[in-house]
Amino acid sequence: MVLKAEPFVVNLGPVHPSTHGVFRLRATLDGEVVVNIEPVIGYLHRGIEKLAEGRTYTQNIPFTDRLDYLASMSNNLAYCLAVEKLAGITVPERGDYLRVIMAELQRLASHLIAVGAFLNDCGAFMTPILYMLREREKILDHFEMVSGQRLTYAYMRIGGVSQDIPEEFLPALGKFVAGMPGYIDEYDGLIKENEIFLARTKGVGILPKDLAINISASGPVLRASGVKWDIRKADPYSVYDRFEFDIPTGTAGDCYDRYRVRVEEMRQSVRILQQAMAQIPKGKVRTEIPLTFRPPVGEAYGHVEAPKGELGFYLVSDGSIAPYRFHCRAPSLINLTALRDMMIGWKVADAIIIFGSIDICMGEVDR
Amino acid sequence: MAIAGPITYYGTLPQVPPDWPGGFWGHWGTFVGIILVFVLTLVMGFIWVERRGIARFQARVGPNRVGPFGLLQPVADAIKVLLKEDIIPASGDKVVHWLAPVVAFVPVLLIFAVVPFWDGALLADLNIGILYVVAVSSLTTIGIFMAGWGSNNKYSLLGAMRAIAQVVSYEIPLVLSLVAVVLLAGSLSLNDIVRAQNIPFILLQPLGFFIFFLAACAEINRTPFDLLEAESEIVAGFHTEYSGMKFALFYLVEYAEAVAISAIIATLFLSGWRGPLLPPFLWFLLKVFAVFFLIFWVRSTIPRLRVDQVMAFAWKFLLPLAFLNLLITGVQVIVWQGVLPWPVIFVNLAIMVVLIVGWSSFFRLGGGRVEV
Amino acid sequence: MTVALSGKEIAARLAKQFPGSIIEATGNTILVKADSLPEVAAFLKNAPDLSFDYLVSLTAVDYWDYFEVVYRLTSIPRNHSLVLKVRCQGRANLHLPSVTGLWRGADFQEREVYDLFGIAFDGHPNMKRIFMWEGFQGHPLRRDYL
Numbered sequence: 001m002v003l004k005a006e007p008f009v010v011n012l013g014p015v016h017p018s019t020h021g022v023f024r025l026r027a028t029l030d031g032e033v034v035v036n037i038e039p040v041i042g043y044l045h046r047g048i049e050k051l052a053e054g055r056t057y058t059q060n061i062p063f064t065d066r067l068d069y070l071a072s073m074s075n076n077l078a079y080c081l082a083v084e085k086l087a088g089i090t091v092p093e094r095g096d097y098l099r100v101i102m103a104e105l106q107r108l109a110s111h112l113i114a115v116g117a118f119l120n121d122c123g124a125f126m127t128p129i130l131y132m133l134r135e136r137e138k139i140l141d142h143f144e145m146v147s148g149q150r151l152t153y154a155y156m157r158i159g160g161v162s163q164d165i166p167e168e169f170l171p172a173l174g175k176f177v178a179g180m181p182g183y184i185d186e187y188d189g190l191i192k193e194n195e196i197f198l199a200r201t202k203g204v205g206i207l208p209k210d211l212a213i214n215i216s217a218s219g220p221v222l223r224a225s226g227v228k229w230d231i232r233k234a235d236p237y238s239v240y241d242r243f244e245f246d247i248p249t250g251t252a253g254d255c256y257d258r259y260r261v262r263v264e265e266m267r268q269s270v271r272i273l274q275q276a277m278a279q280i281p282k283g284k285v286r287t288e289i290p291l292t293f294r295p296p297v298g299e300a301y302g303h304v305e306a307p308k309g310e311l312g313f314y315l316v317s318d319g320s321i322a323p324y325r326f327h328c329r330a331p332s333l334i335n336l337t338a339l340r341d342m343m344i345g346w347k348v349a350d351a352i353i354i355f356g357s358i359d360i361c362m363g364e365v366d367r
Numbered sequence: 368m369a370i371a372g373p374i375t376y377y378g379t380l381p382q383v384p385p386d387w388p389g390g391f392w393g394h395w396g397t398f399v400g401i402i403l404v405f406v407l408t409l410v411m412g413f414i415w416v417e418r419r420g421i422a423r424f425q426a427r428v429g430p431n432r433v434g435p436f437g438l439l440q441p442v443a444d445a446i447k448v449l450l451k452e453d454i455i456p457a458s459g460d461k462v463v464h465w466l467a468p469v470v471a472f473v474p475v476l477l478i479f480a481v482v483p484f485w486d487g488a489l490l491a492d493l494n495i496g497i498l499y500v501v502a503v504s505s506l507t508t509i510g511i512f513m514a515g516w517g518s519n520n521k522y523s524l525l526g527a528m529r530a531i532a533q534v535v536s537y538e539i540p541l542v543l544s545l546v547a548v549v550l551l552a553g554s555l556s557l558n559d560i561v562r563a564q565n566i567p568f569i570l571l572q573p574l575g576f577f578i579f580f581l582a583a584c585a586e587i588n589r590t591p592f593d594l595l596e597a598e599s600e601i602v603a604g605f606h607t608e609y610s611g612m613k614f615a616l617f618y619l620v621e622y623a624e625a626v627a628i629s630a631i632i633a634t635l636f637l638s639g640w641r642g643p644l645l646p647p648f649l650w651f652l653l654k655v656f657a658v659f660f661l662i663f664w665v666r667s668t669i670p671r672l673r674v675d676q677v678m679a680f681a682w683k684f685l686l687p688l689a690f691l692n693l694l695i696t697g698v699q700v701i702v703w704q705g706v707l708p709w710p711v712i713f714v715n716l717a718i719m720v721v722l723i724v725g726w727s728s729f730f731r732l733g734g735g736r737v738e739v
Numbered sequence: 740m741t742v743a744l745s746g747k748e749i750a751a752r753l754a755k756q757f758p759g760s761i762i763e764a765t766g767n768t769i770l771v772k773a774d775s776l777p778e779v780a781a782f783l784k785n786a787p788d789l790s791f792d793y794l795v796s797l798t799a800v801d802y803w804d805y806f807e808v809v810y811r812l813t814s815i816p817r818n819h820s821l822v823l824k825v826r827c828q829g830r831a832n833l834h835l836p837s838v839t840g841l842w843r844g845a846d847f848q849e850r851e852v853y854d855l856f857g858i859a860f861d862g863h864p865n866m867k868r869i870f871m872w873e874g875f876q877g878h879p880l881r882r883d884y885l
Contacts, residue, residue, distance in 0.1 A: 042870035123671025216844025
């Protein structure tokens, strides 16, 4: 005999402890099993793309901070690269190195949050995320040192960075970078081999390789499915071609692989930071350009490997002081396309951790 | 083994221990007072201990502003929560919604009636004490289910369903592991079980302790079995729609259950009030605290299981092991009656390790997708 | 380094394969007729030496007279890229064929373009507003929406 219950619809979100913001998931459940889902987004839609059309190129930098607010530096970088491509501006070498250092620190910070929040979704009672917030605080201290801010930095400028680092920055960073591998080992000791964690994440929410490419997944989600694709290697920007680092990939494409890829990426970021600190030259950090300038008519697409995936800015210029069109290719939004394929057939508890393993930031999804 | 004579409860009322003051009513009045004070202070204390302790585990400070070392934080929380508005969902079942916290809370208090704080110092020395504990403690689930049903909220209903499934499943290994203890002690009365423990039963019954502890964690919905209030999945489970005083009662139930289970484990496996030097009451408290510490240590360390994994763990892992444990204990009680305890302890430890390691190799990780 | 393929070369190949499908080709970009978008896109995805299996982004630009929908394609095995553009004349009742059958990554992005520009994609499985609520009037990213 087969017992069949009536399916019922549960609204997960927009106000829910583990939707990482104001994401809403209309899930149809048969008992505990997810039969159908419908993501509903737009609760944080602020129209940044429209607002940007009315601001000058420089004024738009703070807007980019507010996209993926957990990785503001990466957003700044992507936008500045796009504008520099559009206007043909070059960046002094020291500025490039500082950008790389900031972007990699930001990747560490964002992955710390991603892994910690993911563990929270698995039901760990806040312990992992609090350990990770401890290190994130240190990273934020470094950002505060250079920009005065702890969340929305607006540190980068078109043509470089806003100001040179204070002299105590590099020694402090050296100390942090030396300690970071030990902290990552500590997290691994806490999580990596935990039987319950393995039981919850291994083989759960599998995203096959072909599908991952077809749905335009990017970042750790794509790499966990076994695709060796990282913009830093595939299309090096800034000075990334001068550093040695590996692209960690997964094999199964399950939640565990996505977690592992993030942790391994943190190790690679530490490697990049070490090399960047050793190589950083002296000199100017910024090409002097006027605050208001008119790029030639045309269009440009600048992209970076942000912590969440490929973050790109597509700018169209009509020769005026403001972009004619400002489009942001948001990795969080596009990675969500995979949600349906990964979630259906799993239980509610799995749906939550699958969602957590994608690591989205609603500021970027809704824009 | 020093076992007291059977205490009759057929028609007559329990004996009043000679070393406690007052006549029959005096005894009852005193112990009702003691139990209420004990439970409430211990709950308050344990809330503080757990919050500060988990804070230490989590590399932070924890509440330290209200009173010395933040000791008054639970009091402040209680006052805050009592002053809050009491909200009943418009389409909820008002009577059930109102009754649920009461139904959940009363059985927890009832458990303490048979827990000995001292030799003979207990409200009612029932000769079926342990059976009574098992029977009464499952009543809390009804309160939880009522809460889930009366709230008319889908999260609450999911949580309540999970609670029922989980508690019914874990009751069986729980009782089976108790039977082994009863076999050793030769009595169902908790006081007599304590008296029988010249060696704490945790040494003679390591596997039984392991099963009982895990099953009890599931019974009282502590991590890793806190499915019915799984915060990240179903918001707060059965008490999503509760606020104010009623929420406070559920909160109280959660901790009172933890205290009750700690007390039962201390009594059954850690030789209750017995111990050298310190007064028995203090020994009892210390042991209760030790078990509670273990519970919240687990809570702060590991993530949550999924609902089917919880069920599989009960039926495929704990239940067979509980049966084997019962069988082995039965054989040992008959065959090794006069044997010194030390060989038994080592043999039982070895049996436990072999069984747990062997049985867990049958489990595969991951998977669990259902075709829809 | 991702190689930006020359639009002219690709356009020449496409013109041979699908005559009349290409309007113009500049730099890394080819401008395709709206009707022939599905064939051209399928060819770009499936031709073994092109194999554009990854749709990086899909967006639209409002040029008053027409809307331009921009498809940014990348090939992961070959690491080269190409930009495909389609124009949509007029300002009301706009339609374009959907590419979700080829690249499912276009799913949310086509909905976004529909929501913010008002270009409906025929063949999309779930052509609904994505950011704005149901019943919202207008399309916010159009230049005439103030």
